[in-house]
Amino acid sequence: MAEVILVVGQVRRPHGIRGEVVVEVRTDTPEERFTAGARLLTEPAEAGPLTVKSVRNHSGSLLVRFAGVADRDAAERLKGVLLAVDSATLPDTGDPDEFYDHQLIGLAAELADGTRVGEVVDVLHHSQDVLVLRLPDGGEALVPFVGPIVPEVDLDGGRLVLDPPPGLLELG
Template sequence: MELVVARVGRAHGIKGEVTVEVRTDEPELRLSPGAVLRTEPASAGPLTIETGRVHSGRLLLRFAGIKDRTAAEALRNTLLIADVDPAELPEEEDEYYDHQLMDLDVVLEDGTEIGRITEISHLPSQDLFIVERPDGSEVMIPFVEEIVAEIDLEEQRCVITPPPGLIDDRAVIASARDAEAEAEAGASPEAEKSGDDA
């Protein structure tokens, strides 16, 4: 199975190093010296990692055969792809590979269907599940312990306990007065028009 583990960023210095945007929870395993990675586009690779180091919080890699800034810059935006055994599991108990989470059914604790995971977005602060709902719309679910209560790979489901408002139809209106005001605002388009004329 193929996993995208990083995306090449800009060249760093003049000796062929590049910054990389890491897309794996195990960079020390996937992006270590000696690793051979396929690329997208395929014409850029395969690439063999020669050295790796962290500089100012960013991972810098140098690939075999990439000796100067011009060659490094030519790799910008290239995706680095590792071959992973589909049966392989992360070392940590509560960690998952993206391919394990894709297509899981997302449900509430009472069994109410929310949708299924179609994409996982890796942001600097947290990961997000992009969930496609039965009506075709999408909702984003932060992959955090407070919201994702259970992941059951055998049952192919993800149980969530979202706070009010995260899933649009579960928003809670603070008071009856707010509900009345909202209903009145929706029922009187003339009020909006008169404001425009002023």
């Protein structure tokens, strides 16, 4: 699989005078991504890479200090910078039925007989995960990402198999 850069946060603003910044978290695992010593890629690239020096929670916000960012002026220059990781550095989940969103997006959606019914274009995370399919007619369908409806995910083959209940793919 090609390298995929995954955004895990965005610098919102400086906090205080010692170089800390408020980070908007965009990952389910901030405790893994924002830990002392973690190296983060940046967009724009010339802003980094950045190495996390320290992390703390304050009034519901994540405050991060990066190595080499020692004062408010340096922190101010990071405002708006996206923080990211290379998907190749993500650990294997160890669970054959657990996937990262970027692994699912782009997969062909097929019925058991091989009929192509769409392509995964997004994954929504609510009380249960939901795949967003782009249908051949350009419409969309929402498919619960559960074993009985998605019995097979073939990453190497670039597809997943659906066993949808009647009417599911007709609902947009």
